[in-house]
Amino acid sequence: MHGSNFLQARLIISALACAAVPALSIAADVPAKSSTNPPNNVQIERGHYLVTIAGCNNCHTPNYIAKGGKVPAKDFLTGDKLGWRGPWGTTYPTNLRLYFSEITDVQWIQVAKTIETSPPMPYFALNAMTRTDVLAIYEYIRSLGPAGEPAPKSITTDKEPPQPYVQFPMK
Ligand code: HEC
Known part of the structure; x- marks a missing residue:
């Protein structure tokens, strides 16, 4: 949520705040799979904040840690x-x-309330989030739209994975 669109949206929201108007949507080009209310900028902003402080990009965005977070938003x-x-x-x-x-x-x-994955995904952090926060993350990530290729499939312990990989102690 950068730049003037967002600022403009915030101004509109604050101007309309007391009128209880329907939520604004800035994700009009994302297929409508959301089954409750349309997303609004407050949710998307909250989701952006949560994803940033919870460090989801650290692992789910290529080079994010190595580049100190300075990765194009498209990635x-x-x-x-x-x-x-x-x-x-x-x-x-x-x-x-x-x-x-x-x-x-x-x-x-x-999923977010019950998921258990293999390491190093901090699934327990997701499990601990409120429904409101989990929904905000949903709306934020959907607002970015689909992009990129699927990640490689996981590999069993007996097989040597291709480089690069992070090695944890094996016991
Ligand atoms: C330390 C690295 C790391 C961080 C931080 C991290 N993830 Fe993950 N995440 C992973 C890995 C690795 C997997 C794949 C786990 C597996 O294959 O069992 C994964 C899997 C997932 C899945 C399951 C997807 C599926 O295919 O079923 C979801 C959803 C997810 N992460 C969301 C998040 C969110 C949201 C955050 C931030 C709150 C986050 N992750 C933070 C590493 C991370």
Whole structure:
């Protein structure tokens, strides 16, 4: 949520705040899979904030850590080919831009509250979030639209993964 559109949207929201008007949508080009109310800028802004402070980009955006977060927004959350290898095998951060284009908000709430993945995904952080925050993350990531390729499939412990990968202790 950068630049003048966002600023303009905020101004409109504050101008209309006391009139209880329907939510604004800036995600009109995203397929309508959301089954509750249309997203609004407050939700999208909150989702952006949460994704930033919860560090979702750290793993789900290529080069995000290495470049101190200075990665073009078009690459945000497009998944990564950097593997994470340990006693669980080798896992790859999912392309969340594609993932969120194929899931409804109701499904996502269910997933976020119950999901258990292999490491290093901090699924327990998602499980601990409020429904409101989980929904805000949904609306933010969907507002970015689908992009990129699916991440590689996870690899079992017995197989040597291709480079590059992060190596955890094997016991
Ligand atoms: C430390 C790295 C790391 C961080 C931080 C991280 N993830 Fe993940 N995430 C992963 C990996 C790796 C996987 C794949 C896990 C597996 O294959 O079991 C994953 C999987 C997921 C999945 C499951 C997708 C599927 O294919 O079923 C979701 C949803 C997800 N992450 C969302 C998030 C969100 C939202 C955040 C921020 C709150 C986040 N992740 C932070 C590494 C991370």
